[in-house]
Amino acid sequence: MKQTINFILNGETVSVEIEPHLTLLQVLRDKLELTGTKEGCGMGECGACTVLVDGKTINSCIFPALEVEEKSVTTIEGLTDAQGNLHPIQKAFVEHGAIQCGFCTPGMVLSAKALLDENKNPTEEEIRHGIAGNLCRCTGYLQIIQAIKEVSGQ
Amino acid sequence: MKRFHYLKPHSIDEALALLNQYGNRAGLIAGGTDVIVMIKQKKMAPEVLISLQGIPGLDQIEFNGGLRIGPMVTHRAIEKSEMIRKQFPALTDAADVLGSVQIRNVATIGGNIVTAAPSADTAAPLLALGAQVKLKSAKGKRTIPTEQFFTGPGETVLQKDEILTEILIPHPLPNTGSAYWKHQRRGALDLPILGVAVLLSLDKATVACSDLLCTASPISTVLHSLEGEEVVCKEVRIALGVAAPTPMRATKAENLLRGKKISDELLDEVAEAAAKEAQPRDSIRGEAWYRRDMIRVLVKRMAMRCIERVLVPEETVFPVRLW
Ligand SMILES: Cc1cc2nc3c(=O)[nH]c(=O)nc-3n(C[C@H](O)[C@H](O)[C@H](O)COP(=O)(O)OP(=O)(O)OC[C@H]3O[C@@H](n4cnc5c(N)ncnc54)[C@H](O)[C@@H]3O)c2cc1C
Numbered sequence A: 001m002k003q004t005i006n007f008i009l010n011g012e013t014v015s016v017e018i019e020p021h022l023t024l025l026q027v028l029r030d031k032l033e034l035t036g037t038k039e040g041c042g043m044g045e046c047g048a049c050t051v052l053v054d055g056k057t058i059n060s061c062i063f064p065a066l067e068v069e070e071k072s073v074t075t076i077e078g079l080t081d082a083q084g085n086l087h088p089i090q091k092a093f094v095e096h097g098a099i100q101c102g103f104c105t106p107g108m109v110l111s112a113k114a115l116l117d118e119n120k121n122p123t124e125e126e127i128r129h130g131i132a133g134n135l136c137r138c139t140g141y142l143q144i145i146q147a148i149k150e151v152s153g154q
Numbered sequence B: 001m002k003r004f005h006y007l008k009p010h011s012i013d014e015a016l017a018l019l020n021q022y023g024n025r026a027g028l029i030a031g032g033t034d035v036i037v038m039i040k041q042k043k044m045a046p047e048v049l050i051s052l053q054g055i056p057g058l059d060q061i062e063f064n065g066g067l068r069i070g071p072m073v074t075h076r077a078i079e080k081s082e083m084i085r086k087q088f089p090a091l092t093d094a095a096d097v098l099g100s101v102q103i104r105n106v107a108t109i110g111g112n113i114v115t116a117a118p119s120a121d122t123a124a125p126l127l128a129l130g131a132q133v134k135l136k137s138a139k140g141k142r143t144i145p146t147e148q149f150f151t152g153p154g155e156t157v158l159q160k161d162e163i164l165t166e167i168l169i170p171h172p173l174p175n176t177g178s179a180y181w182k183h184q185r186r187g188a189l190d191l192p193i194l195g196v197a198v199l200l201s202l203d204k205a206t207v208a209c210s211d212l213l214c215t216a217s218p219i220s221t222v223l224h225s226l227e228g229e230e231v232v233c234k235e236v237r238i239a240l241g242v243a244a245p246t247p248m249r250a251t252k253a254e255n256l257l258r259g260k261k262i263s264d265e266l267l268d269e270v271a272e273a274a275a276k277e278a279q280p281r282d283s284i285r286g287e288a289w290y291r292r293d294m295i296r297v298l299v300k301r302m303a304m305r306c307i308e309r310v311l312v313p314e315e316t317v318f319p320v321r322l323w
């Protein structure tokens, strides 16, 4: 039995018919074809599937899609502006070589965004604490931390 | 993933009615960080999930006299609560290191204790803080101390037709400090090898140290000052996670300290007693002998952190001691 969910996705209202057992990740990638959000572990451990729900980071691979009803969801596709310009965090990631294979990047950028939205001037320790749920197998994290510092004006 | 129906009742009574209607075919879901993972791992296969997210009021933290925490309060909300950090810091210590920001944003305290993993990070702090839980079914309500709530790994006294509706923590005595240490291999996203929570109440909150506010003296010097001024332990609770099949209180150790004058030697004896009382097992995360050794070390450390939290006003910025 399918159910309809209505929510705001990257600023626009969407309405999708889904099976009730689907995760938000499945709906985003398979129904709405927004493949910027990645699936790594599928178990909440790696953060590749991170999106924002009402401004807070969540692991979409273990988040029941039906729980976004009437909420606002931001994926990596929603970060560029109307002209397609990259978000300052994305620019900083590019400039600092904070991206290698790129698999962790959408989730990492969204964790950075949530962190900076809440705390304009995080210490290095707060940055590390804030991105602890996002694994990166390539960069060694230092470039990522530097990129986040730069966006916060440090 | 296995298919299930997903129901979102709007009140506790509606949720209880659904639990009765579907019986063993249904399960409750809060944040889902245990439930969805277990369904994916094929450890459970409910036909119906009953979500508590649509019930208003279950995510409130209230403080008047005691603390009332709704079961749907997330670990993130606990981590951010200044009042909890001030009055019940052991709980902040646990919330702060549970999972990742993403997990803490959705995972709830109710879900953590109902899952009843021996490694549940909030269990030991709740035991040390003397918490009780309120359970409700269609038949009635009951209130249970947390030490009677857990009955085995993954097992609690909660019945299939009950919902945990509230966690109650009594107002601490004056001059109380509490602390929790999660002993883990990584700094984040790891389950504890051991969890140690201690609550201590002293009969006074100031002692004369060689330096102002006792911030720079080694903790052993601070303990000597306490000893010199005959500071008495009014109340103590020591709780251990991953040290037995269920989260446990080290009551024999507590009895050595309650009502006694605090000294370095006595804290050593208390920590030793806690290690003896524990029944840790060998597991991939750590062997029993190692857990026992670390209980001895960490019980003393957490007692000292409690003392530090009583003596040092929380506005003071001081480096965390590296012991
Ligand atoms: C990647 C990852 C890392 C994790 N790290 C940690 C960690 O460091 N420390 C730790 O302790 N845990 C950890 N967990 C486990 C989990 O996040 C916690 O146990 C969490 O608190 C569960 O809460 P929830 O709201 O997600 O519960 P759910 O998964 O929704 O529910 C858990 C159980 O509780 C029941 N339940 C929930 N609420 C109620 C209620 N009000 N009344 C009756 N029954 C109820 C459900 O039916 C279910 O059986 C981790 C999990 C993941 C996926």
Ligand code: FES
Pocket (backbone or CB within 6 Å): A038, A039, A040, A041, A042, A043, A044, A045, A046, A047, A048, A049, A050, A059, A060, A061, A062
């Ligand atoms: S894919 Fe969701 S946390 Fe790894």
Ligand code: FES
Pocket (backbone or CB within 6 Å): A098, A099, A100, A101, A102, A103, A104, A105, A135, A136, A137, A138, A139
């Ligand atoms: S860039 Fe490859 S995982 Fe982070």
